[in-house]
Amino acid sequence: STNSRQEEDVVDTPVMAAFREYAKELDDKHDRYERIVKMSRDITIESKRIIFLLHTIETRRNNREKVLEDAEKRLRAVCETNFLLIARELEDLDQNQYLRAFSPGLQEFIEAYSYFEYLKDSSKLSDWDDLQQFLTYNIDKPSSTKENETKEEKSLQEQTVAKKQIVCTIKPVEFILGLADLGGEIMRRCINSLGSGDIDSCFQACRTLQTLYAGYLRIRPVGNREIPRKITTLRQSTLKAENVCYNIKVRGGEAASWDTLDTAGFAMDKIAHDDEDEGFY
Amino acid sequence: STNSRQEEDVVDTPVMAAFREYAKELDDKHDRYERIVKMSRDITIESKRIIFLLHTIETRRNNREKVLEDAEKRLRAVCETNFLLIARELEDLDQNQYLRAFSPGLQEFIEAYSYFEYLKDSSKLSDWDDLQQFLTYNIDKPSSTKENETKEEKSLQEQTVAKKQIVCTIKPVEFILGLADLGGEIMRRCINSLGSGDIDSCFQACRTLQTLYAGYLRIRPVGNREIPRKITTLRQSTLKAENVCYNIKVRGGEAASWDTLDTAGFAMDKIAHDDEDEGFY
Amino acid sequence: MSTFIHQELFLKFQQHLDNELELKEKIRAIVREIEQNSKEAAIHLQVIHSNIEKVPQACLEARKCFDKCREGYKQLAELIPPKQYYKYCDQWLYNTHRVVFLIGLTIYLEAGFLVSRETVAEILGLKVSQSEGFHLDIEDYLMGILQMASELSRFATNAVTLGDYSRPLNISRFVSDLNSGFRLLNLKNDSLRKRFDALKYDVKRIEEVVYDISIRGLAPQVQTQAQADEAEQATDSTAA
Amino acid sequence: MSTFIHQELFLKFQQHLDNELELKEKIRAIVREIEQNSKEAAIHLQVIHSNIEKVPQACLEARKCFDKCREGYKQLAELIPPKQYYKYCDQWLYNTHRVVFLIGLTIYLEAGFLVSRETVAEILGLKVSQSEGFHLDIEDYLMGILQMASELSRFATNAVTLGDYSRPLNISRFVSDLNSGFRLLNLKNDSLRKRFDALKYDVKRIEEVVYDISIRGLAPQVQTQAQADEAEQATDSTAA
Amino acid sequence: MSTFIHQELFLKFQQHLDNELELKEKIRAIVREIEQNSKEAAIHLQVIHSNIEKVPQACLEARKCFDKCREGYKQLAELIPPKQYYKYCDQWLYNTHRVVFLIGLTIYLEAGFLVSRETVAEILGLKVSQSEGFHLDIEDYLMGILQMASELSRFATNAVTLGDYSRPLNISRFVSDLNSGFRLLNLKNDSLRKRFDALKYDVKRIEEVVYDISIRGLAPQVQTQAQADEAEQATDSTAA
Amino acid sequence: MSTFIHQELFLKFQQHLDNELELKEKIRAIVREIEQNSKEAAIHLQVIHSNIEKVPQACLEARKCFDKCREGYKQLAELIPPKQYYKYCDQWLYNTHRVVFLIGLTIYLEAGFLVSRETVAEILGLKVSQSEGFHLDIEDYLMGILQMASELSRFATNAVTLGDYSRPLNISRFVSDLNSGFRLLNLKNDSLRKRFDALKYDVKRIEEVVYDISIRGLAPQVQTQAQADEAEQATDSTAA
Amino acid sequence: MSTFIHQELFLKFQQHLDNELELKEKIRAIVREIEQNSKEAAIHLQVIHSNIEKVPQACLEARKCFDKCREGYKQLAELIPPKQYYKYCDQWLYNTHRVVFLIGLTIYLEAGFLVSRETVAEILGLKVSQSEGFHLDIEDYLMGILQMASELSRFATNAVTLGDYSRPLNISRFVSDLNSGFRLLNLKNDSLRKRFDALKYDVKRIEEVVYDISIRGLAPQVQTQAQADEAEQATDSTAA
Amino acid sequence: MSTFIHQELFLKFQQHLDNELELKEKIRAIVREIEQNSKEAAIHLQVIHSNIEKVPQACLEARKCFDKCREGYKQLAELIPPKQYYKYCDQWLYNTHRVVFLIGLTIYLEAGFLVSRETVAEILGLKVSQSEGFHLDIEDYLMGILQMASELSRFATNAVTLGDYSRPLNISRFVSDLNSGFRLLNLKNDSLRKRFDALKYDVKRIEEVVYDISIRGLAPQVQTQAQADEAEQATDSTAA
């Protein structure tokens, strides 16, 4: 979508000539922005699908290892293909310039990755610096996508042609925003675990949410309007998980009392064997 | 749209029986409301048309008497047919109950009537008490629209059967709101008169608007949110009319100066004869 | 200055507004008084959530408050010019809804049935039909009844806490009846409709309480619907 | 007016505006009629929460109402010019969702399975594909089905109260299936998405009921998933 | 997933959602192309404000752009399923208004009269009646015409600057006709109404220009309305 | 600039604006400090939801934070000119509400009763009456107390999860008392009113917890209201 | 109510609320009075737009109204506790801005210069510094002055209509001075800033009036800026 | 507490935020300084609306202010870490637009042509390309140029008042050229687009001024476009 077509018929003033240049520059920026938005959209979709896949883990289905393996492969693929494309677009540019274009995809990826770590029983959640290495690439030669660079730039690059590092930067704020969404997934995990009778997972999810929430309480988000909104959502997720555990407790307590009355031993038995069989629903 | 159809098949509790009655009462109210809304809509449309008709008055077309006569007839017809219908619906009821249903029509009528008076060069604008007499009707017998009245009501009415007065009340607030819209029409009149070269009408309109605006400035509209909004609009109409007069003055002044230079006597001549011929545009 | 528009018109209108304002302030004073009394009734009736034994006494106290409310409404009736009810009613309707709710609750606690519009009107000294004078509109009666349903859902929960398992069953039938009644109405998209939408949640909550009682075999007795209907009159005396 | 522009253009346009207004009012009248009939069906079907014996009769009555709705849709189909469905559909879709819900409920009560879009369309005299004429969009079908899930969660609770312990198990599998289906979708952030988010709570409530039944050994029989699937057809006759 | 619900339903629905997204993106791409072409026409036609001699050439160039727009509309017509015009039309109508304006301006410059809806439709390859296919609604035609009036008011001013005193008189009659036509309509409070309200100011500005010309005796000749009407066809050749 | 207006006026005004900006920035810095300390107290107190044994230690830590808050308020008191409290108070009141809530929670955890305004004021080094200096308005005290009620409703839930069935009963009586108190008030339609409306949900939620405990026979002992009142003083030591 | 919370707290708070309500109503009554008087002044001063001869008389009448306003402010000063000015000032500031505007206009009409804050304060019986008592903040003074600029732009237009071509020149210099003054300031994004943004339009409008007069040779005399400055003192007496 | 989530993460993040805040405050101080200088330039250049003779002197003064602005930008460039320009630029861009406008105006007044982006960048010590360092973006350059157009429209009006009839003609060609340039751009729906939409009104106003001059025969000479182009360079010296 350039304006090349008019060039022939209109007699140019110097102003017109300058503006034709400006038009090109603006179109370039805009096109790059749109390309990055599309790349980001692909990452969002794939990350959401990975999260969906991770939700299929169920103790009674014994599919944990298999699913985690699949998920890890797909997460690596996102880094090595999708983010690489963005890194190439951003080569030599200020990453902040197109931040809004790829921020949604990046946040969703952070959410997916940290949820993966959560389910993997990692001893420690990775932070932005840890994740950054996945999005740092060594490339052999200057990327071929940049064609309209000036001669000086070219010669500069020729000196470093052998090896070059390009990145797709993970800013701390992006990480914190993406991580906040992890709360929603853990809450969902808590509810789903209740459904499949995996009580331990429920309590684990609830504890993790409480810790996560306490962490976010520490933040004094000066000038950022999204963080407070996310904290509100996180609080609600925490309350929902607490409610699930509460329900297990009151109902579990009830079952115990029925148990002592020896009328529902059978039912308790079922709970104990939930891990092995298909459960009662 | 009553619920009579179900009555057969569902066994009624006393609560259900009572609610069937309530349903009827609510439907009656709602239906009456809808009928009045439709009546009001007719009045609005006819009033707008009368205003449109009144705007066709142009000095150079010499149609003033004819148009005023037509407009008066149609205004009377609105009173004697449309408002009578509403008055019948409201017979014996608190007029405030359905005020919102007929308020738009009433206000538009007030606007049309006062604009008619303005163009008729009335010495004095009628107020709500003056207009009220047009919407007061003597009817011979109880209106036939009310069928579900109780016996006591009937016997009461029989005593007064010979003559009865019914009304469609004009509340002062409604009048003031309708009158405020007159400002817009006079402003339009001012602009149109400029177009047709009727300078006197422009100045008359501007003076009237200034007086009207000064009048509204007197009002301390406690708890009414519409009046301040209308005053803002009225102020804008006044400023527009003032601008028209201003333009006449600066251009007129200019013409005069060209005139003394004897280069545009012809043009001035045209202005003087505007009343007779078709003008220059 | 134009001679067509006379400034007296606006002076006359301002006079009219001032008169209205004065009347409104008088109304406000009376309404505040009624409000105070209805609030007191509400406080007395709060006892249903903590101490069932004190309910009969609370009903008596509440009725005294309703008497005082009636006096207030009488003053309003005298103050409002004929056929101007709907011009000013916004000032007191919010409170009327609450009083209707409280009267409905009292009657339910005392006698176990739904108070009729006629009875509410009588207790408050209001007419039923607009043509007879200062009256109680059907919409306002219904708004109050819906508020009551919400309170009853809370009552059902707390009755269980206080060990009364028959009350929720009774409330469930009562509110379910009410719900069926409301479904007969064609409601416009107004505040009554919104309030009615909320009723669904009350019904659901009460049904869950009854469910909890049933599944644990805590219900006073297993009975058919027919037996339930018979038993209904008896229940209240047991519960109160 | 001079020769530049023919006044005719504007007369024609006014005609067009008037026609459109008239059309909208006609649509509104028909939609109100359909609404009334769907409401009646809803009232009949309320019986599921209080008296299971009357369910078959209620289904019959509801079907009569659907017949009347079909007449309404037929009138709409005749009224709306073929290519203008999407210009006016906002006026009736809200109600269509409710009718789909009620038909879905009726079929589930009668036969125990999820009504297909084809069947709903047939009952309402609509086409499935828009190329054939006045049709039922898949989004609107799903909106209705989601509404039904919400009613079924309430039904599960009340079935227990009424002593029917097999119904909740059946409902649970039904709603859980629906949930699994929706989880496969990439929904935009629209009304369907919002409605689906609400489904999760319905699922949870039903699961709690099943848990309560299981823990007390009230479930009709311990069965494997395979058995459950077999048992499914039988369930409804037992339950009704 | 069990036998209750066939997963197929959801796969089919996902397919439906994906298709719709794809369709929207295709539409967007075409609309962007049309937009680009209409913009180009607009740039060519700007010459009316600075150099009247180049107007005929500009009209020729603009017409080339309209041809390209027609190709775009043709693609849209092929893309949009026949009955779904109103489901997607918001995506292109904004631009259609501009194209109508530019065509109207071109025709006025070339021939001095108001382009008819039929002619616009023909130039863009659209149908006039929606029953025949992808069409141009009368509202959208009028929106474009109103935009043109605004440009003409600017043209009247600049024509004077460029020494053409007959053009404003011609424009004045043209726009005044348009105004009279619109005054006949009962418009709803929509975007067309807003645009029409703006027309009044265009009318006023043009009248002022005519006044200025008249007062100085710069008008080409004093003529009666009858003469004016006759003179009309001639004007354009003089002006160009 | 001419003789009409003296530039001096604007220089003086700029001076005024600069002073005010500086004051506001100083206030902001102090408020940020108080905020940080109150946040830390909040984090310490989060432990009530996961580990009841650590509560006494958390209260000690929280009190240290309150000491630091007091220092901040002291600085504010020195900074704000005496008559300008209400000009700037919006900058810190939001945070004051939180500190009041946290102090209220700490006192409740330590001693089981509602902290008084006097005590809060003392802990924060504020005056009770504004005539004495930098003070704590009663509205702001109550806003904090209402926030506490919300946290207590969460606490009641989690206490059950942690196996403490007596705590919810105690909280229930506490919050129910608060509710009764607020019901006495005629609140305007302001933020306090909104917060009070939220209290109703907290009360309901806590009552449901108590209900759940009761219906399952988990409550420590069945006791009459009279017994409950007696038992009250004892409860807290058990729970903490 | 139990031992947790002392009812006394709420009684005390209700007392506080009642006192505040009473105070606010008293303020409202006084403000209404001031408002009435300022309105009357405004109506008198409207004459500038239609009859320049009556201006001196209108100024006299306006001054009588300001005297009555002063009485109102005196009552306010007695009513408001010293430290609570900023708690209640929103109730009267809106009106204060109008009074300042009217005083500014009167002084400009009488004497041709910008009224100082000190003079306004004196006319209204207010202090200049808040430490001395009930005062007039500089922001509020400037808000009034900016309102005046808006009225002056209207006055410039109407003066031309009334045949006074020198007045607009004077107003132009006056408002342009004001504009230069405000340009020196770093305003925050508040109401004063918004009002100042509006001033730009007033300036532009007045400049256009002066332009219209100049291009038509209607300006009293062509003068250089230097001459203009000299002439300035003389102008006002001629104009008034 | 979960061991998966370590609180250090949040402490580290808070540390990061605090560092950023500190940097932002440093930036704010510098930006305020630049703002002050650009404001001063604006005040100097205001003279174009009242005294054309003083324009050359004003340009000299303005250039001194730009020098000071350059120092500010140099400090910014040193402060901002490499490749973090876009993280903080919101803090100064608003002001950059104004400086660009003022530089553009100065160059126009001095030399009569449109300042290039390169020249603006040079005057402010900025780079043109992002890869070279702290730079001036094309969007920001254009925003400033559009602001200038607005000021020029006011200048055209006031030039007439001051008796300079050739300046508006020059401005008209200048702004019309600019307008044609902007029409070549594909603007997104952002602030630049909004500002460009406003340009239309500036163009229209300037055209009307030229019209007023033309119709009154006040234009310095009737000239063809070709002559006009030649005459352009000469004009400025005449006007200044």
Ligand SMILES: [Mn+2]
């Ligand atoms: Mn998520």
Ligand SMILES: [Mn+2]
């Ligand atoms: Mn009107």
